Amino acid sequence: MKMSDSAIVATGIGKTFNGNTDNAVVALDGIDLTVEPGEFVSLIGPSGCGKSTMLRVFGDLISPTEGTVEVFGKSAAQARLDRDYGMAFQKAGLFDWRKVSANIELPLELAGWSKDRRSYRSAEMLSLVKLQEFADHYPWQLSGGMQQRVAIARALSFEPKLLLMDEPFGALDEMTREHMQVELLRIYEQLGTTVVFVTHSIPEAAFLSDRVVVLSPRPGRIHSIIDVDLGKRDENTRESAEFFAMTTEVREALRSVEAMS
Amino acid sequence: MTAVARLGRSLPTRDGVRRSLRGAVAGLVALAGVVAVWEGYKWMGGHTDDHWPGTSFGLPVRTNDLVMPHANEIWGSLWDPVQRGRSQTLAGFLFQSARFTFSEAALGFVIGTIIGLALAVLMLRFSTAERGLMPWINISQTVPLIALAPIIVTWGRGTALSDTQAVSIIATYLTFFPVAVNALQGLQSPDQADLELMRSYASPWRHTLWKLRVPAARPYLFPAFKLAATLSVVGAIVGEISAGVKGGLGRAVLNFATIYSTGPEKLYASVLAAALLGLFVFALVSIVERFVDRNQIHNSNGSSGAGA
Numbered sequence: 001m002k003m004s005d006s007a008i009v010a011t012g013i014g015k016t017f018n019g020n021t022d023n024a025v026v027a028l029d030g031i032d033l034t035v036e037p038g039e040f041v042s043l044i045g046p047s048g049c050g051k052s053t054m055l056r057v058f059g060d061l062i063s064p065t066e067g068t069v070e071v072f073g074k075s076a077a078q079a080r081l082d083r084d085y086g087m088a089f090q091k092a093g094l095f096d097w098r099k100v101s102a103n104i105e106l107p108l109e110l111a112g113w114s115k116d117r118r119s120y121r122s123a124e125m126l127s128l129v130k131l132q133e134f135a136d137h138y139p140w141q142l143s144g145g146m147q148q149r150v151a152i153a154r155a156l157s158f159e160p161k162l163l164l165m166d167e168p169f170g171a172l173d174e175m176t177r178e179h180m181q182v183e184l185l186r187i188y189e190q191l192g193t194t195v196v197f198v199t200h201s202i203p204e205a206a207f208l209s210d211r212v213v214v215l216s217p218r219p220g221r222i223h224s225i226i227d228v229d230l231g232k233r234d235e236n237t238r239e240s241a242e243f244f245a246m247t248t249e250v251r252e253a254l255r256s257v258e259a260m261s
Numbered sequence: 262m263t264a265v266a267r268l269g270r271s272l273p274t275r276d277g278v279r280r281s282l283r284g285a286v287a288g289l290v291a292l293a294g295v296v297a298v299w300e301g302y303k304w305m306g307g308h309t310d311d312h313w314p315g316t317s318f319g320l321p322v323r324t325n326d327l328v329m330p331h332a333n334e335i336w337g338s339l340w341d342p343v344q345r346g347r348s349q350t351l352a353g354f355l356f357q358s359a360r361f362t363f364s365e366a367a368l369g370f371v372i373g374t375i376i377g378l379a380l381a382v383l384m385l386r387f388s389t390a391e392r393g394l395m396p397w398i399n400i401s402q403t404v405p406l407i408a409l410a411p412i413i414v415t416w417g418r419g420t421a422l423s424d425t426q427a428v429s430i431i432a433t434y435l436t437f438f439p440v441a442v443n444a445l446q447g448l449q450s451p452d453q454a455d456l457e458l459m460r461s462y463a464s465p466w467r468h469t470l471w472k473l474r475v476p477a478a479r480p481y482l483f484p485a486f487k488l489a490a491t492l493s494v495v496g497a498i499v500g501e502i503s504a505g506v507k508g509g510l511g512r513a514v515l516n517f518a519t520i521y522s523t524g525p526e527k528l529y530a531s532v533l534a535a536a537l538l539g540l541f542v543f544a545l546v547s548i549v550e551r552f553v554d555r556n557q558i559h560n561s562n563g564s565s566g567a568g569a
Binding site: 056059061080081082083085086087089091093095097106107109110111164 | 455457458460461462463464472473476479
Protein backbone atom coordinates (compact mmCIF):
# COMPACT_ATOMS: atom_id res chain seq x y z
CA MET A 1 0.00 0.00 0.00
CA LYS A 2 1.11 3.54 -0.71
CA MET A 3 -0.18 4.64 2.70
CA SER A 4 2.81 3.51 4.70
CA ASP A 5 5.06 5.99 2.88
CA SER A 6 3.13 8.87 4.43
CA ALA A 7 4.13 10.57 7.67
CA ILE A 8 0.59 10.57 9.04
CA VAL A 9 -2.50 8.81 7.76
CA ALA A 10 -5.54 9.62 9.89
CA THR A 11 -8.72 7.78 8.93
CA GLY A 12 -12.15 8.53 10.35
CA ILE A 13 -10.84 10.03 13.60
CA GLY A 14 -13.48 10.80 16.20
CA LYS A 15 -12.91 11.87 19.77
CA THR A 16 -15.68 12.20 22.35
CA PHE A 17 -14.85 13.42 25.85
CA ASN A 18 -16.99 12.24 28.78
CA GLY A 19 -18.69 9.66 26.55
CA ASN A 20 -21.82 7.97 28.00
CA THR A 21 -22.53 10.94 30.26
CA ASP A 22 -24.73 14.00 29.99
CA ASN A 23 -21.62 16.12 29.50
CA ALA A 24 -20.43 14.24 26.42
CA VAL A 25 -18.50 16.56 24.10
CA VAL A 26 -17.70 15.54 20.54
CA ALA A 27 -14.31 17.20 19.97
CA LEU A 28 -13.50 15.55 16.65
CA ASP A 29 -15.67 13.86 14.07
CA GLY A 30 -14.75 12.04 10.86
CA ILE A 31 -11.26 13.46 10.42
CA ASP A 32 -9.41 12.13 7.37
CA LEU A 33 -5.97 13.65 6.82
CA THR A 34 -2.74 12.55 5.22
CA VAL A 35 0.55 14.33 5.83
CA GLU A 36 3.48 13.55 3.55
CA PRO A 37 7.07 13.32 4.79
CA GLY A 38 8.78 16.70 4.81
CA GLU A 39 5.49 18.56 4.71
CA PHE A 40 4.65 21.52 6.94
CA VAL A 41 0.94 21.38 7.81
CA SER A 42 -0.87 23.90 10.01
CA LEU A 43 -4.13 23.29 11.84
CA ILE A 44 -6.19 26.45 12.29
CA GLY A 45 -9.72 27.17 13.46
CA PRO A 46 -11.78 28.97 16.08
CA SER A 47 -11.37 27.90 19.69
CA GLY A 48 -13.14 24.64 20.44
CA CYS A 49 -12.55 23.29 16.93
CA GLY A 50 -10.43 20.44 18.27
CA LYS A 51 -7.10 21.42 16.68
CA SER A 52 -5.12 20.71 19.84
CA THR A 53 -7.08 17.51 20.40
CA MET A 54 -6.18 16.42 16.88
CA LEU A 55 -2.49 17.06 17.51
CA ARG A 56 -2.64 15.12 20.75
CA VAL A 57 -4.32 12.19 19.00
CA PHE A 58 -1.57 12.22 16.34
CA GLY A 59 1.05 12.19 19.12
CA ASP A 60 -0.63 9.38 21.10
CA LEU A 61 -1.06 11.63 24.13
CA ILE A 62 -4.75 10.70 23.98
CA SER A 63 -6.45 7.93 22.03
CA PRO A 64 -9.24 8.54 19.56
CA THR A 65 -12.65 7.05 20.30
CA GLU A 66 -13.05 6.22 16.60
CA GLY A 67 -10.78 5.71 13.63
CA THR A 68 -7.07 4.99 13.28
CA VAL A 69 -3.85 6.97 13.08
CA GLU A 70 -0.86 5.57 11.24
CA VAL A 71 2.49 7.29 11.62
CA PHE A 72 5.16 6.17 9.18
CA GLY A 73 3.16 2.99 8.65
CA LYS A 74 2.95 2.21 12.39
CA SER A 75 0.34 2.81 15.03
CA ALA A 76 0.69 6.15 16.82
CA ALA A 77 1.47 4.27 20.06
CA GLN A 78 4.32 2.40 18.39
CA ALA A 79 5.63 5.61 16.83
CA ARG A 80 5.70 7.22 20.28
CA LEU A 81 7.56 4.26 21.76
CA ASP A 82 10.00 4.45 18.82
CA ARG A 83 10.57 8.15 19.72
CA ASP A 84 9.41 9.39 16.34
CA TYR A 85 7.86 12.51 17.89
CA GLY A 86 9.33 15.80 18.94
CA MET A 87 6.86 18.03 20.73
CA ALA A 88 6.73 21.72 21.59
CA PHE A 89 3.89 23.46 23.39
CA GLN A 90 2.86 27.05 24.05
CA LYS A 91 4.55 26.85 27.44
CA ALA A 92 8.22 26.12 26.77
CA GLY A 93 8.08 23.62 29.63
CA LEU A 94 11.80 23.64 30.40
CA PHE A 95 12.80 22.10 33.71
CA ASP A 96 13.91 24.85 36.10
CA TRP A 97 16.43 22.65 37.89
CA ARG A 98 18.30 21.81 34.71
CA LYS A 99 20.66 24.08 32.82
CA VAL A 100 19.81 24.87 29.22
CA SER A 101 22.16 22.19 27.88
CA ALA A 102 20.80 19.58 30.33
CA ASN A 103 17.26 20.44 29.22
CA ILE A 104 18.19 19.73 25.62
CA GLU A 105 19.85 16.48 26.69
CA LEU A 106 16.79 15.22 28.58
CA PRO A 107 15.30 13.20 25.70
CA LEU A 108 18.78 11.92 24.84
CA GLU A 109 19.25 10.68 28.41
CA LEU A 110 15.94 8.86 28.19
CA ALA A 111 17.02 7.32 24.90
CA GLY A 112 20.19 6.04 26.57
CA TRP A 113 22.79 8.14 24.75
CA SER A 114 26.28 8.29 26.22
CA LYS A 115 27.37 11.47 28.01
CA ASP A 116 29.86 12.47 25.31
CA ARG A 117 27.36 12.01 22.53
CA ARG A 118 24.76 13.96 24.50
CA SER A 119 26.95 16.98 25.15
CA TYR A 120 28.18 17.00 21.56
CA ARG A 121 24.59 16.99 20.32
CA SER A 122 23.33 19.62 22.74
CA ALA A 123 26.16 21.92 21.63
CA GLU A 124 25.16 21.27 18.02
CA MET A 125 21.50 22.00 18.74
CA LEU A 126 22.37 25.17 20.65
CA SER A 127 24.29 26.53 17.70
CA LEU A 128 21.36 25.58 15.46
CA VAL A 129 19.05 27.79 17.54
CA LYS A 130 21.88 30.34 17.99
CA LEU A 131 22.12 30.12 21.77
CA GLN A 132 25.65 28.67 22.12
CA GLU A 133 26.66 31.03 24.91
CA PHE A 134 23.65 30.12 27.06
CA ALA A 135 24.43 26.44 27.58
CA ASP A 136 25.17 26.93 31.29
CA HIS A 137 22.29 29.27 32.03
CA TYR A 138 19.14 28.23 33.79
CA PRO A 139 15.89 28.50 31.82
CA TRP A 140 14.51 31.32 33.96
CA GLN A 141 17.51 33.47 33.05
CA LEU A 142 16.31 33.46 29.43
CA SER A 143 13.62 35.52 27.71
CA GLY A 144 10.40 33.87 26.55
CA GLY A 145 11.60 33.69 22.95
CA MET A 146 14.92 32.17 23.96
CA GLN A 147 13.16 29.60 26.15
CA GLN A 148 11.00 28.64 23.20
CA ARG A 149 14.10 28.18 21.04
CA VAL A 150 15.57 25.89 23.69
CA ALA A 151 12.30 23.94 23.71
CA ILE A 152 12.55 23.56 19.93
CA ALA A 153 16.19 22.46 20.23
CA ARG A 154 15.10 19.90 22.83
CA ALA A 155 12.27 18.66 20.61
CA LEU A 156 14.63 18.19 17.68
CA SER A 157 17.72 16.96 19.56
CA PHE A 158 17.05 13.27 18.92
CA GLU A 159 16.11 13.85 15.26
CA PRO A 160 12.47 12.84 15.51
CA LYS A 161 10.81 12.22 12.17
CA LEU A 162 7.76 14.24 13.14
CA LEU A 163 7.58 17.55 14.97
CA LEU A 164 4.24 18.30 16.65
CA MET A 165 3.84 21.91 17.78
CA ASP A 166 0.90 23.35 19.70
CA GLU A 167 0.90 27.17 19.46
CA PRO A 168 4.60 27.26 20.34
CA PHE A 169 4.83 31.01 19.70
CA GLY A 170 1.42 31.84 21.18
CA ALA A 171 2.83 33.58 24.25
CA LEU A 172 5.41 35.71 22.40
CA ASP A 173 5.13 39.32 21.27
CA GLU A 174 4.53 39.94 17.59
CA MET A 175 8.10 40.83 16.55
CA THR A 176 9.64 37.93 18.46
CA ARG A 177 7.03 35.69 16.97
CA GLU A 178 7.83 36.67 13.39
CA HIS A 179 11.51 36.22 14.09
CA MET A 180 10.86 32.76 15.54
CA GLN A 181 8.86 31.79 12.46
CA VAL A 182 11.82 32.55 10.21
CA GLU A 183 14.09 30.62 12.59
CA LEU A 184 11.75 27.64 12.59
CA LEU A 185 11.63 27.58 8.77
CA ARG A 186 15.42 27.73 8.62
CA ILE A 187 15.74 24.77 11.02
CA TYR A 188 12.95 22.89 9.27
CA GLU A 189 14.62 23.29 5.89
CA GLN A 190 17.99 22.30 7.33
CA LEU A 191 16.70 19.13 8.99
CA GLY A 192 13.94 18.13 6.58
CA THR A 193 11.51 16.99 9.29
CA THR A 194 7.76 16.82 8.99
CA VAL A 195 5.83 19.40 11.00
CA VAL A 196 2.24 19.58 12.20
CA PHE A 197 1.67 23.02 13.69
CA VAL A 198 -1.38 24.20 15.63
CA THR A 199 -1.98 27.96 15.57
CA HIS A 200 -4.78 30.49 15.76
CA SER A 201 -2.82 33.11 13.85
CA ILE A 202 -3.78 33.50 10.19
CA PRO A 203 -0.48 35.11 9.04
CA GLU A 204 1.51 32.50 10.96
CA ALA A 205 -0.32 29.63 9.25
CA ALA A 206 0.03 31.24 5.82
CA PHE A 207 3.72 32.10 6.30
CA LEU A 208 4.89 28.71 7.56
CA SER A 209 2.80 26.08 5.85
CA ASP A 210 2.69 23.97 2.75
CA ARG A 211 -0.93 23.28 3.59
CA VAL A 212 -3.34 24.95 6.01
CA VAL A 213 -6.08 22.72 7.42
CA VAL A 214 -9.08 24.84 8.44
CA LEU A 215 -11.28 23.26 11.10
CA SER A 216 -14.86 24.02 12.10
CA PRO A 217 -16.05 23.63 15.67
CA ARG A 218 -18.64 21.54 17.56
CA PRO A 219 -17.95 18.91 16.46
CA GLY A 220 -14.43 19.48 15.13
CA ARG A 221 -14.39 18.71 11.42
CA ILE A 222 -12.14 19.59 8.52
CA HIS A 223 -13.77 22.49 6.71
CA SER A 224 -11.21 22.95 3.96
CA ILE A 225 -7.54 22.47 3.15
CA ILE A 226 -5.67 25.35 1.54
CA ASP A 227 -2.46 24.78 -0.42
CA VAL A 228 0.16 27.45 0.10
CA ASP A 229 3.18 28.00 -2.09
CA LEU A 230 5.19 31.06 -1.14
CA GLY A 231 8.49 29.46 -2.15
CA LYS A 232 11.55 30.61 -0.22
CA ARG A 233 10.33 32.85 2.61
CA ASP A 234 12.02 35.69 4.44
CA GLU A 235 10.91 38.89 6.18
CA ASN A 236 10.10 40.49 2.80
CA THR A 237 7.60 37.74 2.07
CA ARG A 238 5.29 39.27 4.67
CA GLU A 239 4.88 42.38 2.54
CA SER A 240 4.37 40.53 -0.75
CA ALA A 241 1.14 40.36 -2.72
CA GLU A 242 1.27 36.54 -2.69
CA PHE A 243 1.40 36.49 1.10
CA PHE A 244 -1.48 38.93 1.30
CA ALA A 245 -3.49 36.74 -1.10
CA MET A 246 -2.79 33.64 1.03
CA THR A 247 -3.78 35.29 4.30
CA THR A 248 -6.95 36.52 2.62
CA GLU A 249 -7.80 33.02 1.45
CA VAL A 250 -7.25 31.56 4.93
CA ARG A 251 -9.22 34.43 6.51
CA GLU A 252 -12.17 33.89 4.16
CA ALA A 253 -12.20 30.18 4.94
CA LEU A 254 -12.29 31.00 8.66
CA ARG A 255 -15.09 33.53 8.09
CA SER A 256 -17.21 30.96 6.31
CA VAL A 257 -16.56 28.60 9.24
CA GLU A 258 -17.88 31.25 11.61
CA ALA A 259 -20.86 31.97 9.38
CA MET A 260 -21.76 28.26 9.58
CA SER A 261 -21.64 27.98 13.33
CA MET B 262 20.76 38.94 24.18
CA THR B 263 23.54 40.63 26.10
CA ALA B 264 21.07 42.21 28.47
CA VAL B 265 20.03 38.85 29.86
CA ALA B 266 20.08 38.86 33.62
CA ARG B 267 23.33 37.20 34.58
CA LEU B 268 22.55 36.32 38.15
CA GLY B 269 25.76 34.61 39.14
CA ARG B 270 26.10 31.86 41.69
CA SER B 271 27.87 34.07 44.18
CA LEU B 272 24.66 35.96 44.77
CA PRO B 273 22.62 33.25 46.49
CA THR B 274 25.66 32.36 48.65
CA ARG B 275 26.09 35.93 49.82
CA ASP B 276 22.36 36.07 50.41
CA GLY B 277 22.68 32.87 52.41
CA VAL B 278 25.29 34.32 54.77
CA ARG B 279 23.24 37.46 55.21
CA ARG B 280 20.14 35.37 55.86
CA SER B 281 21.95 33.27 58.50
CA LEU B 282 23.22 36.39 60.26
CA ARG B 283 19.79 37.97 60.19
CA GLY B 284 18.36 34.73 61.58
CA ALA B 285 20.88 34.65 64.44
CA VAL B 286 20.21 38.29 65.34
CA ALA B 287 16.45 37.72 65.17
CA GLY B 288 16.84 34.70 67.47
CA LEU B 289 18.76 36.70 70.08
CA VAL B 290 16.25 39.54 69.92
CA ALA B 291 13.41 37.05 70.37
CA LEU B 292 15.17 35.46 73.36
CA ALA B 293 15.73 38.88 74.93
CA GLY B 294 12.04 39.63 74.32
CA VAL B 295 10.91 36.45 76.08
CA VAL B 296 13.14 37.19 79.09
CA ALA B 297 11.87 40.78 79.20
CA VAL B 298 8.19 39.69 79.14
CA TRP B 299 8.89 37.00 81.77
CA GLU B 300 10.64 39.39 84.14
CA GLY B 301 8.21 42.25 83.40
CA TYR B 302 5.21 40.08 84.24
CA LYS B 303 6.92 38.85 87.39
CA TRP B 304 7.79 42.40 88.44
CA MET B 305 4.21 43.58 87.82
CA GLY B 306 2.74 40.70 89.83
CA GLY B 307 5.11 41.42 92.68
CA HIS B 308 3.78 44.99 92.92
CA THR B 309 0.04 44.23 92.56
CA ASP B 310 -0.18 41.07 94.66
CA ASP B 311 -0.78 39.00 91.49
CA HIS B 312 -3.60 41.18 90.14
CA TRP B 313 -3.95 43.08 86.89
CA PRO B 314 -2.94 46.67 87.75
CA GLY B 315 -5.83 48.73 89.18
CA THR B 316 -8.32 45.83 89.11
CA SER B 317 -9.43 42.97 91.30
CA PHE B 318 -8.82 40.42 88.54
CA GLY B 319 -6.18 37.90 89.49
CA LEU B 320 -3.28 37.09 87.15
CA PRO B 321 -3.58 33.71 85.40
CA VAL B 322 -0.16 32.59 86.63
CA ARG B 323 1.24 33.45 90.06
CA THR B 324 4.52 35.25 90.03
CA ASN B 325 6.27 34.04 93.15
CA ASP B 326 9.73 32.50 92.84
CA LEU B 327 8.37 28.98 93.12
CA VAL B 328 6.05 29.26 90.12
CA MET B 329 8.20 31.64 88.11
CA PRO B 330 11.85 31.61 89.10
CA HIS B 331 13.93 34.51 87.84
CA ALA B 332 15.47 34.04 84.41
CA ASN B 333 18.93 34.53 85.87
CA GLU B 334 18.22 31.81 88.47
CA ILE B 335 17.31 29.37 85.70
CA TRP B 336 20.48 30.36 83.89
CA GLY B 337 22.53 30.11 87.09
CA SER B 338 21.14 26.68 88.00
CA LEU B 339 22.65 25.32 84.81
CA TRP B 340 26.14 25.68 86.32
CA ASP B 341 25.27 24.23 89.73
CA PRO B 342 25.73 20.52 90.47
CA VAL B 343 22.78 18.55 89.19
CA GLN B 344 22.48 16.83 92.57
CA ARG B 345 24.05 17.53 95.91
CA GLY B 346 27.35 15.70 96.13
CA ARG B 347 27.76 15.18 92.37
CA SER B 348 30.35 16.93 90.30
CA GLN B 349 28.27 17.03 87.10
CA THR B 350 26.56 20.37 86.43
CA LEU B 351 22.91 20.61 85.45
CA ALA B 352 24.00 21.86 82.02
CA GLY B 353 26.27 18.88 81.59
CA PHE B 354 23.54 16.52 82.71
CA LEU B 355 21.00 18.08 80.33
CA PHE B 356 23.48 17.97 77.47
CA GLN B 357 24.06 14.29 78.12
CA SER B 358 20.29 13.67 78.30
CA ALA B 359 19.74 15.65 75.11
CA ARG B 360 22.31 13.54 73.30
CA PHE B 361 20.53 10.40 74.42
CA THR B 362 17.16 11.72 73.27
CA PHE B 363 18.72 12.97 70.04
CA SER B 364 19.95 9.50 69.11
CA GLU B 365 16.45 8.07 69.64
CA ALA B 366 14.85 10.93 67.71
CA ALA B 367 17.37 10.66 64.87
CA LEU B 368 16.64 6.98 64.37
CA GLY B 369 12.91 7.73 64.45
CA PHE B 370 13.38 10.56 61.96
CA VAL B 371 15.35 8.43 59.51
CA ILE B 372 12.92 5.51 59.65
CA GLY B 373 9.90 7.81 59.53
CA THR B 374 11.29 9.67 56.52
CA ILE B 375 11.98 6.45 54.65
CA ILE B 376 8.49 5.13 55.42
CA GLY B 377 6.93 8.48 54.48
CA LEU B 378 8.73 8.63 51.14
CA ALA B 379 7.93 4.99 50.38
CA LEU B 380 4.25 5.56 51.14
CA ALA B 381 4.20 8.65 48.92
CA VAL B 382 5.73 6.77 45.98
CA LEU B 383 3.34 3.86 46.54
CA MET B 384 0.33 6.19 46.59
CA LEU B 385 1.63 7.99 43.51
CA ARG B 386 2.05 4.73 41.60
CA PHE B 387 -1.26 3.18 42.55
CA SER B 388 -4.21 5.49 42.90
CA THR B 389 -6.05 2.66 44.68
CA ALA B 390 -3.28 2.78 47.29
CA GLU B 391 -3.85 6.52 47.69
CA ARG B 392 -7.60 6.03 48.14
CA GLY B 393 -7.05 3.13 50.51
CA LEU B 394 -4.16 4.49 52.56
CA MET B 395 -4.80 8.20 52.84
CA PRO B 396 -7.74 7.93 55.29
CA TRP B 397 -5.67 5.64 57.53
CA ILE B 398 -2.68 7.94 57.38
CA ASN B 399 -4.91 10.80 58.48
CA ILE B 400 -6.62 8.75 61.19
CA SER B 401 -3.22 7.63 62.49
CA GLN B 402 -2.48 11.18 63.57
CA THR B 403 -5.75 11.63 65.44
CA VAL B 404 -4.84 8.88 67.92
CA PRO B 405 -3.26 10.60 70.94
CA LEU B 406 0.40 9.70 71.17
CA ILE B 407 0.13 9.44 74.95
CA ALA B 408 -2.39 6.62 74.50
CA LEU B 409 -0.42 4.87 71.83
CA ALA B 410 3.06 5.04 73.33
CA PRO B 411 2.54 2.45 76.10
CA ILE B 412 1.08 0.02 73.55
CA ILE B 413 4.14 0.35 71.32
CA VAL B 414 6.41 -0.15 74.32
CA THR B 415 4.46 -3.25 75.38
CA TRP B 416 4.64 -4.68 71.88
CA GLY B 417 8.34 -3.92 71.79
CA ARG B 418 8.89 -5.87 74.99
CA GLY B 419 7.23 -8.88 73.35
CA THR B 420 9.86 -8.79 70.61
CA ALA B 421 13.58 -8.22 70.47
CA LEU B 422 13.19 -4.45 70.60
CA SER B 423 14.83 -2.57 73.43
CA ASP B 424 12.83 0.16 75.15
CA THR B 425 14.92 2.89 73.50
CA GLN B 426 14.18 1.35 70.11
CA ALA B 427 10.50 1.37 71.02
CA VAL B 428 10.88 5.09 71.77
CA SER B 429 12.35 5.58 68.29
CA ILE B 430 9.31 3.85 66.82
CA ILE B 431 7.07 6.27 68.69
CA ALA B 432 9.07 9.11 67.11
CA THR B 433 8.68 7.40 63.73
CA TYR B 434 4.94 7.41 64.21
CA LEU B 435 4.95 11.21 64.31
CA THR B 436 7.54 11.80 61.59
CA PHE B 437 6.29 9.69 58.70
CA PHE B 438 3.07 11.69 58.42
CA PRO B 439 4.24 15.13 57.21
CA VAL B 440 6.79 13.46 54.93
CA ALA B 441 4.21 11.17 53.30
CA VAL B 442 1.65 13.93 52.78
CA ASN B 443 4.05 16.60 51.47
CA ALA B 444 6.08 14.21 49.34
CA LEU B 445 2.92 12.96 47.64
CA GLN B 446 1.84 16.54 46.96
CA GLY B 447 5.28 17.36 45.59
CA LEU B 448 5.46 14.28 43.39
CA GLN B 449 2.07 15.19 41.97
CA SER B 450 3.06 18.83 41.39
CA PRO B 451 4.36 18.69 37.78
CA ASP B 452 2.06 20.16 35.12
CA GLN B 453 0.11 18.00 32.74
CA ALA B 454 2.28 19.48 29.96
CA ASP B 455 5.49 18.29 31.66
CA LEU B 456 4.06 14.81 32.06
CA GLU B 457 2.95 14.76 28.42
CA LEU B 458 6.44 15.78 27.39
CA MET B 459 7.88 12.79 29.26
CA ARG B 460 5.21 10.60 27.70
CA SER B 461 6.16 11.83 24.22
CA TYR B 462 9.74 10.70 24.95
CA ALA B 463 8.38 7.24 25.83
CA SER B 464 9.84 7.74 29.30
CA PRO B 465 9.24 4.75 31.56
CA TRP B 466 7.54 5.45 34.90
CA ARG B 467 10.72 5.28 36.97
CA HIS B 468 12.53 7.79 34.73
CA THR B 469 9.61 10.18 34.95
CA LEU B 470 9.85 9.75 38.72
CA TRP B 471 13.59 10.52 38.93
CA LYS B 472 13.96 13.12 36.23
CA LEU B 473 10.72 15.04 36.70
CA ARG B 474 8.69 14.23 39.81
CA VAL B 475 11.47 14.02 42.41
CA PRO B 476 13.22 17.27 41.40
CA ALA B 477 9.81 18.97 41.23
CA ALA B 478 9.01 17.69 44.74
CA ARG B 479 12.17 19.12 46.30
CA PRO B 480 10.60 22.41 47.47
CA TYR B 481 7.84 20.39 49.17
CA LEU B 482 10.23 17.99 50.88
CA PHE B 483 12.42 20.20 53.05
CA PRO B 484 9.60 21.93 54.93
CA ALA B 485 8.27 18.42 55.68
CA PHE B 486 11.71 17.23 56.81
CA LYS B 487 12.02 20.23 59.15
CA LEU B 488 8.62 19.55 60.66
CA ALA B 489 9.39 15.85 60.94
CA ALA B 490 12.72 16.56 62.67
CA THR B 491 11.11 18.66 65.41
CA LEU B 492 8.27 16.15 65.75
CA SER B 493 10.81 13.34 66.18
CA VAL B 494 12.12 15.13 69.30
CA VAL B 495 8.58 15.52 70.65
CA GLY B 496 7.90 11.85 69.93
CA ALA B 497 11.11 10.72 71.61
CA ILE B 498 10.45 12.75 74.78
CA VAL B 499 6.83 11.61 75.06
CA GLY B 500 7.99 8.06 74.33
CA GLU B 501 10.63 8.17 77.07
CA ILE B 502 8.06 9.35 79.60
CA SER B 503 5.57 6.66 78.58
CA ALA B 504 8.11 3.87 78.45
CA GLY B 505 9.95 4.96 81.58
CA VAL B 506 13.22 4.99 79.68
CA LYS B 507 16.11 6.42 81.71
CA GLY B 508 18.81 8.68 80.39
CA GLY B 509 16.92 11.12 78.16
CA LEU B 510 15.24 14.48 78.46
CA GLY B 511 11.87 12.82 79.07
CA ARG B 512 13.12 11.28 82.30
CA ALA B 513 14.84 14.56 83.21
CA VAL B 514 11.54 16.46 82.87
CA LEU B 515 9.74 13.79 84.90
CA ASN B 516 12.38 13.78 87.69
CA PHE B 517 12.63 17.54 87.98
CA ALA B 518 8.83 17.81 88.06
CA THR B 519 8.71 15.58 91.15
CA ILE B 520 11.30 17.73 92.98
CA TYR B 521 9.76 20.95 91.68
CA SER B 522 9.13 22.48 95.09
CA THR B 523 12.80 22.37 96.00
CA GLY B 524 14.20 23.45 92.62
CA PRO B 525 11.70 24.84 90.09
CA GLU B 526 14.48 26.30 87.95
CA LYS B 527 15.72 22.79 87.12
CA LEU B 528 12.41 21.87 85.46
CA TYR B 529 12.47 25.10 83.48
CA ALA B 530 16.05 24.41 82.46
CA SER B 531 15.16 20.94 81.19
CA VAL B 532 12.20 22.31 79.23
CA LEU B 533 14.60 24.84 77.77
CA ALA B 534 16.96 22.00 76.84
CA ALA B 535 14.13 20.20 75.04
CA ALA B 536 13.30 23.36 73.09
CA LEU B 537 16.97 23.83 72.16
CA LEU B 538 17.17 20.22 70.96
CA GLY B 539 14.17 20.89 68.73
CA LEU B 540 15.85 24.00 67.33
CA PHE B 541 19.06 22.05 66.83
CA VAL B 542 17.48 19.32 64.69
CA PHE B 543 15.60 21.98 62.75
CA ALA B 544 18.88 23.78 62.06
CA LEU B 545 20.53 20.50 61.08
CA VAL B 546 17.94 19.89 58.35
CA SER B 547 18.25 23.51 57.23
CA ILE B 548 22.00 23.07 56.80
CA VAL B 549 21.46 19.96 54.69
CA GLU B 550 18.94 21.92 52.63
CA ARG B 551 21.41 24.76 52.10
CA PHE B 552 24.00 22.20 51.02
CA VAL B 553 21.63 20.55 48.55
CA ASP B 554 20.61 24.01 47.33
CA ARG B 555 24.15 25.17 46.73
CA ASN B 556 24.08 24.47 43.03
CA GLN B 557 20.42 25.09 42.66
CA ILE B 558 19.22 28.57 41.89
CA HIS B 559 15.61 29.34 42.58
CA ASN B 560 13.22 30.80 40.12
CA SER B 561 12.22 33.53 42.53
CA ASN B 562 14.01 36.16 40.47
CA GLY B 563 11.39 35.82 37.76
CA SER B 564 11.93 34.90 34.16
CA SER B 565 11.87 38.30 32.54
CA GLY B 566 14.98 38.66 30.47
CA ALA B 567 15.79 40.47 27.28
CA GLY B 568 14.01 40.02 23.97
CA ALA B 569 15.10 37.12 21.82
